[in-house]
Amino acid sequence: MVVVKNVLCSFCGCVCDDLEVSVEDNKITGVKYACALATEKFLHSQEERNPDPLMRADGGFRKVGLEEALDKAARILAEAKYPLLYGWSNTSCEAIKVGIELTEEVGGVLDNTATVCHGVGLEAIQDVGEPTGTLGKARHRADLIIYWGCNPSQAHIRHTTRYTAFTKGLFRSQRKDRKIVVVDVRKTVTSKTADLFLQIDPGKDYELLSALRMAVRDMEFETEAVAGVPVEKIEELAEMMVSCEFGMLFFGLGLTQSSAKNENIAAAISLVRDLNLKTKFLMLPMRGHYNVTGANKVALWQTGYPFAVDFSHGYPRFNPGETSAADLLVRGEVDAALVVASDPASHMPWAAVKNLANIPVAVVDPTLTATSLLADVRIPAAFNGIEYGGTVYRMDGVALKTRKFVEPPPNCLPDVEVLENILHKVRSLKEVA
Ligand code: SF4
Structure with missing residues (x-):
């Protein structure tokens, strides 16, 4: 062993x-x-997988060779007029880079899962900038941690033990050295461990952030509550914020996906900026998939845009709502899809999934997902961080290298190699045409 x-x-x-x-x-x-x-x-990824390339036939699937599956995926993309290449958050940066080249080659749209989670935060950052730092800063320095619209105790289980409430940092060594605040629409496992919990009315985050900006500036309220939160609680949190030595605001989908969307994040950034006139304060999104940050970074440095990048005009364009995956699918505008390391059939709106089922789809994924069950061809891949190594970005933008420590099954190549193969085949098909 x-x-x-x-x-x-x-x-x-x-x-x-x-x-x-x-x-x-x-x-x-x-x-x-x-x-x-x-x-x-x-413990279970090796056994709970289907390592066979599959192709749709007679209302079901038949096993095919890897080469045949790669040919089929390449043909789907080469014959499409406006394909969508979607996913990318559960794979390596190296694979994402090839995916961008492939999207440009076929004149399609490249979108990653940030489009349905933290994408709006990225739009706000492009508008007003980002007062951010690393998880290491939270661990060693933060004496005030705010979790807004997220529940790390169940979604990012070691976040509190490695970086915030229950970790031993250089300058904060015990739980009592830090105050923990949770803002959410309901009580959560995380809120039970908090020093202060603000239960907010659903969809009213922008109002509460604006009220906090008022309280931080010592302005007076002409109301008893904002967003369902009594003014005394708002003033209590504002006082905690301005009197801390180093604060960190972590925000989740409860903030990015509530009604004001990117304006919520712009308001949170403005609050953190205001706080930096009085103390030291930073903010970080609680990113879900292990390399969704990498998907945004690679797209950003290669195309200028972090997600929803349209190459159909021969150059990158970015206009969420027009060029984002769910919108393109709901309107039935794309005529083929390549889904890599993602499962839109489980997460996108029903209208989008219905249209996805009506176009040719190729899936590259280590596991047999709901999306692969509606695909025309499914190509199994190796697991990044288990069966091959690659670059990934942690939620705070720190780049790390995963490693290989077991061999994948014979048909399961790292997805960077799968994509290089498809790209090569697409180019050959286009040359012949
Ligand atoms: S990175 Fe892995 S071990 Fe750490 S909290 Fe997330 S799922 Fe758990």
């Missing part, structure tokens, strides 16, 4: 880098220090 130390977890945006994985006869037999979500992935 071999014990591999300091393994990175390729599950959520925390990308914990301290796991210990036991391997025997190319099988993962144990994992230490992982949370429940990661333990499940490491």
Whole structure:
């Protein structure tokens, strides 16, 4: 048995880098220090997969060779007029880079899962900038942590033990050295551990952020409550904010997806800016998939835009609402799709999924997802961080390298190689045409 130390977890945006994985006869037999979500992935990913390339036939699927599956995926893209290449948050930066080249080659749209989660925050950042820092700063320096619209105790399970409430940092060594605040529409597991919990009316985040900006500037209220929160509580939180030495605001989909969307994030950025006139304050999004940040970064540095990038005019264009995946699918504007390391059939609106089922679809994914069940061809891939290594970006934008420690099944190439193959085949098909 071999014990591999300091393994990175390729599950959520925390990308914990301290796991210990036991391997025997190319099988993962144990994992230490992982949370429940990661333990499940490491212990069962090898067995709960279908390693066969599949192609639709006679109302079902038939097993095919890898080469045939790659040919089919390439033909779907080469014959399309306006294909969508979607997903990218559960794969390596190297694969995403090839995906962008492929999208440009076929004149399609490249979109990643940020389009339905933190994309609006990225729009706000492009408008007004970003007062941000690393998770290390939270761990070592923050004496005030605010979780807004997120529930790390269940979604990013080790966030509080590695970076905030229950960690030992350089300058904050115990729980009592920090204050924890939760703002949410309901009580959560995280809110039970908080020093202050503000229960807000659904969809009223912008109002509460604006009220906090007023309180931070010592302005008076002519009302008893804002967004369902009594003014005394708002003033209490504002006082905690201005009197802390180092504050961090972590925000989740409860903020990005409530009614004002990108304006919520712009308001939060403005609040943090106001606070920086009085103390030190930073903010960070709680990114979900382990490399959704990488998907945005690679798209940004290659095209100038972090998601929803349209190449149909021969140059990159970005106009969320027009060029974003869900909108394109709902309006039935794309005529084919390549889905990589993602499952839009499980997460997108029904109207989008219905139209996805009516166009040719190729899927590249280690697991058999709902999307692969409506695809014309499904190409299995190796697991990043288990069966091959690549670059990923943690939720705070720190780049890390995952490692390989078991061999994938014979048909399962790293998705960067799958995509390079498809790109090569698309170019050959276009030359012949
Ligand atoms: S918190 Fe996230 S990155 Fe850390 S072990 Fe759990 S799933 Fe993996």
